Amino acid sequence: MIIDGGSCTNVAFTTLVSNLSFPTQDHLNPYKLRWLNKGSEVRVDKKCIVSFSIGKVYKDEVICDVVPMDACHLLLGRPWEFDRNTTHQGMDNTYSFKHNGMKVTLTPLPPNQRNYGSPNMPEELNGVLFLSESAMEVQKEESNEVPAEVKPLIQKYKDVFPAELPSGLPPLRGIEYHIDLVPGFVLPKRPAYRCDRTTTRELQCQIEELMAKGFVRESLSPSAVPALLVPKKDGTWRMCTDSRAINNITFKYSFPIPRLDNMLDELSGATVFSKIDLK
Known part of the structure; x- marks a missing residue:
């Protein structure tokens, strides 16, 4: 399981849903994704309710989009963070929230228990966390210099973005x-x-x-x-x-x-x- 604050949806792995016989429903607004699975884009048209537990205290269920992905089996994104009102401590990499009147703090696994592989990745590639050079996009260092074609536009509307x-x-508008x-x-x-x-x-x-x-x-x-x-x-x-x-x-x-x-x-x-x- 992965908690990803950059994901716009909760996601469940198709094999997980199939093996555990979770009932699925048609997605009201099907859409396409390209970043969860290697290869071409994936059409997301199914969703289901996934029940899970972490330890003995935290038991929950979330609505997830069903997607074939290489990242993990269950991905909790921003909808889960929003619904549970979680607080992320970046230095400790922990998530804290209240559930059924009790405070729950999720901590990462210790280093000796972490598996950086993925369920569908070949065994010889497990543990590899690097991109190939062809998969990377080389970016130039950011410059504070304003491009010449933008300067006239900034000069035209300089009163909109004053220093102070x-x-x-x-002034009074038509609607107050x-x-x-x-x-x-x-x-x-x-x-x-x-x-x-x-x-x-x-x-x-x-x-x-x-x-x-x-x-x-x-x-x-x-x-x-x-x-x-x-x-x-x-x-x-x-x-x-x-x-x-x-x-x-x-x-x-x-x-x-x-x-x-x-x-x-x-x-x-x-x-x-x-x-x-x-x-």
């Missing part, structure tokens, strides 16, 4: 943004976050800076949203507002923004686009 944001709010609350709900009351003296001083400095530039202004509303500071990797602080309580009573938009991985799947292989596609 101009002071003040954008507002938050629609569900009728009948009472505004929730939450206590303010406790802050020490240093955090309070930094929070006040950031608010004064935003007010001086005209990005925010003093609110006349009787309600407020609690704010707090979160440390960043470079040692500075980022101001965050806790809008979870107000989001719970906000009228949900009828047409939510589609997931990026689904959009990429739909556009896979396309070379010509129209205004209808963009809408």
Whole structure:
């Protein structure tokens, strides 16, 4: 089994599904893949529910696309990470999440138990993790120099990407943004976050800076949203507002923004686009 944060779907090996007699269903949106299997592209038109367990604590089932692949038997991609709300620790290479009220942490196998081969790979190739020279694409070192054909375009729209944001709010538009609350709900009351003296001083400095530039202004509303500071990797602080309580009573938009991985799947292989596609 492989956990792959770059995969847009969960995948099950066709031989695994066949040997374990998992019932399959027709895929609602068949598509083609070229990266999971050596050779030509593969048409994905079947899916199934795969039950699995890791250790004695974590038992789960996922909906997988059925694909003949060389990588592994079961691949858990971004849909599994999204549904389980996993947290990946890159340094330790672990995945943590809550399952049935318990915290689960998946760790990689120790080096003496790892098998870098694949189920369909010939025995003489097992353990080989290198690409041939013909399979590699040699890339030039990245350069910060802007190509000559792009410079006129950047110069034309230089006001769109300034080095610093101009002071003040954008001009009034035909439609102004507002938050629609569900009728009948009472505004929730939450206590303010406790802050020490240093955090309070930094929070006040950031608010004064935003007010001086005209990005925010003093609110006349009787309600407020609690704010707090979160440390960043470079040692500075980022101001965050806790809008979870107000989001719970906000009228949900009828047409939510589609997931990026689904959009990429739909556009896979396309070379010509129209205004209808963009809408």
